[in-house]
Amino acid sequence: xxxxxxxxxxxxxxxxxxxxxxxxxxxxxxxxxxxxxxxxxxxxxxxxxxxxxxxxxxxxxxxxxxxxxxxxxxxxxxxxxxxxxxxxxxxxxxxxxxxxxxxxxxxxxxxxxxxxxxxxxxxxxxxxxxxxxxxxxxxxxxxxxxxxxxxxxxxxxxxxxxxxxxxxxxxxxxxxxxxxxxxxxxxxxxxxxxxxxxxxxxxxxxxxxxxxxxxxxxxxxxxxxxxxxxxxxxxxxxxxxxxxxxx
Amino acid sequence: xxxxxxxxxxxxxxxxxxxxxxxxxxxxxxxxxxxxxxxxxxxxxxxxxxxxxxxxxxxxxxxxxxxxxxxxxxxxxxxxxxxxxxxxxxxxxxxxxxxxxxxxxxxxxxxxxxxxxxxxxxxxxxxxxxxxxxxxxxxxxxxxxxxxxxxxxxxxxxxxxxxxxxxxxxxxxxxxxxxxxxxxxxxxxxxxxxxxxxxxxxxxxxxxxxxxxxxxxxxxxxxxxxxxxxxxxxxxxxxxxxxxxxxxxxxxx
Numbered sequence: 001x002x003x004x005x006x007x008x009x010x011x012x013x014x015x016x017x018x019x020x021x022x023x024x025x026x027x028x029x030x031x032x033x034x035x036x037x038x039x040x041x042x043x044x045x046x047x048x049x050x051x052x053x054x055x056x057x058x059x060x061x062x063x064x065x066x067x068x069x070x071x072x073x074x075x076x077x078x079x080x081x082x083x084x085x086x087x088x089x090x091x092x093x094x095x096x097x098x099x100x101x102x103x104x105x106x107x108x109x110x111x112x113x114x115x116x117x118x119x120x121x122x123x124x125x126x127x128x129x130x131x132x133x134x135x136x137x138x139x140x141x142x143x144x145x146x147x148x149x150x151x152x153x154x155x156x157x158x159x160x161x162x163x164x165x166x167x168x169x170x171x172x173x174x175x176x177x178x179x180x181x182x183x184x185x186x187x188x189x190x191x192x193x194x195x196x197x198x199x200x201x202x203x204x205x206x207x208x209x210x211x212x213x214x215x216x217x218x219x220x221x222x223x224x225x226x227x228x229x230x231x232x233x234x235x236x237x238x239x240x241x242x243x244x245x246x247x
Numbered sequence: 248x249x250x251x252x253x254x255x256x257x258x259x260x261x262x263x264x265x266x267x268x269x270x271x272x273x274x275x276x277x278x279x280x281x282x283x284x285x286x287x288x289x290x291x292x293x294x295x296x297x298x299x300x301x302x303x304x305x306x307x308x309x310x311x312x313x314x315x316x317x318x319x320x321x322x323x324x325x326x327x328x329x330x331x332x333x334x335x336x337x338x339x340x341x342x343x344x345x346x347x348x349x350x351x352x353x354x355x356x357x358x359x360x361x362x363x364x365x366x367x368x369x370x371x372x373x374x375x376x377x378x379x380x381x382x383x384x385x386x387x388x389x390x391x392x393x394x395x396x397x398x399x400x401x402x403x404x405x406x407x408x409x410x411x412x413x414x415x416x417x418x419x420x421x422x423x424x425x426x427x428x429x430x431x432x433x434x435x436x437x438x439x440x441x442x443x444x445x446x447x448x449x450x451x452x453x454x455x456x457x458x459x460x461x462x463x464x465x466x467x468x469x470x471x472x473x474x475x476x477x478x479x480x481x482x483x484x485x486x487x488x489x490x491x492x493x494x495x496x497x498x499x500x
Contacts, residue, residue: 020386023384024366043290097344097482098483099376099481115362115364115369116364117297119270119271119297122362122371124369124380128376129375129377129378129397130376130377131369131376131377133371133477139267139270142267145265146265148479149481150376230380232396234345234346234377234396236343236345
């Protein structure tokens with residue numbers, strides 16, 4: 001028997017995205033979105049990452065190490081990972097409507113909107129109707145006082161790449177559905193580069209001396225989702241929980 | 248015995264906002280935020296509503312008619328309202344972590360951030376870590392296909408006032424904690440005007456021919472929340488639910 005785990009990807013059967021032609025995007029002569037047009041820039045000359053994006057392959061959501069070597073886990077982390085995986089992911093925070101963290105929202109196969117201003121970039125996730133803030137105003141990462149699922153994120157531009165640093169994560173979050181551990185000392189670096197209008201490369205780098213012997217990373221492709229809107233997908237208490245089965 | 252209802256205002260006792268001086272805001276000579284400085288403008292000359300805002304007190308969050316003007320409830324809506332009030336607000340969607348809608352997020356004291364671009368305004372609520380989108384790109388309100396707690400919102404500028412129209416509501420949402428009904432035909436209009444740096448006037452207007460005999464509403468003030476950042480405040484399933492009581496008896500769930 002298999003656990004029903006894709007809670008976040010669950011959308012009511014009757015639901016469909018609102019079809020609305022995204023205004024102002026490049027189109028080919030036949031009116032279709034031109035996903036290979038150049039990436040847009042903001043008024044201040046930075047790459048403009050605004051718009052609705054998706055991670056089309058849920059394999060990284062399930063396991064961040066897909067296609068690469070195993071994560072360099074310390075023994076305790078490896079033991080916890082094995083337990084979670086053998087227990088068919090039962091115990092994931094999404095069971096309790098707590099949603100996801102940085103890495104699993106990044107890799108989730110539902111839509112997210114990036115809203116970009118010079119001072120801040122916000123990610124609006126369709127899953128759980130949750131959001132995330134990335135401060136672009138030059139502040140440093142704060143000392144962690146209240147660990148959280150989403151952590152605290154600051155961003156800066158390195159040429160055309162948005163580099164986001166996150167700390168302040170709690171140890172209750174999981175990096176992926178298979179259960180790679182996250183701890184209060186996890187530091188995540190995300191490098192976003194919009195190659196063209198329709199494609200964005202995301203490199204995720206995990207650094208945590210308390211759980212992993214060295215830094216490790218995953219490369220996740222994101223694609224632009226034109227002519228779509230986010231729908232409301234609120235997690236309602238424990239409706240899914242009774243369907244979860246353990247080992 | 249009173250029901251524990253302020254689920255949305257609930258913040259763990261150990262929690263505190265993250266103090267960080269808000270960059271770029273007007274300050275007085277002693278370094279304090281100058282809340283009576285002029286309201287800022289965006290590059291394209293519109294009022295800039297960006298920043299973190301909060302509301303003083305819970306009176307409108309609890310009851311949109313707190314100032315004494317009764318909502319013009321139609322008989323069915325009046326009966327439902329009376330029932331909810333008698334049940335000490337048990338049954339509110341926040342019990343199930345579903346959160347709030349437009350009017351009760353608007354009146355909630357917990358901070359919310361406005362992020363403004365020419366195409367859209369996103370409102371990020373500390374409570375529930377939920378957000379809302381307001382489209383400013385000139386689109387019209389869509390035909391209702393999927394009712395939602397937050398509805399579907401479009402905004403436009405009337406001089407210095409941002410006018411936001413919202414339809415597409417789910418009839419399971421409540422307009423306030425006391426339980427003024429919301430239905431799939433509810434139309435909420437919000438009129439935001441920022442008279443100075445530190446204050447924003449908000450007029451909320453509720454229209455719904457299936458629940459109210461005429462439009463009604465409330466005026467409130469949002470205050471700029473300087474030098475603090477929102478914290479993560481997720482709703483964890485039914486941890487609060489077990490504390491709710493109905494009138495006159497303990498509810499064992």
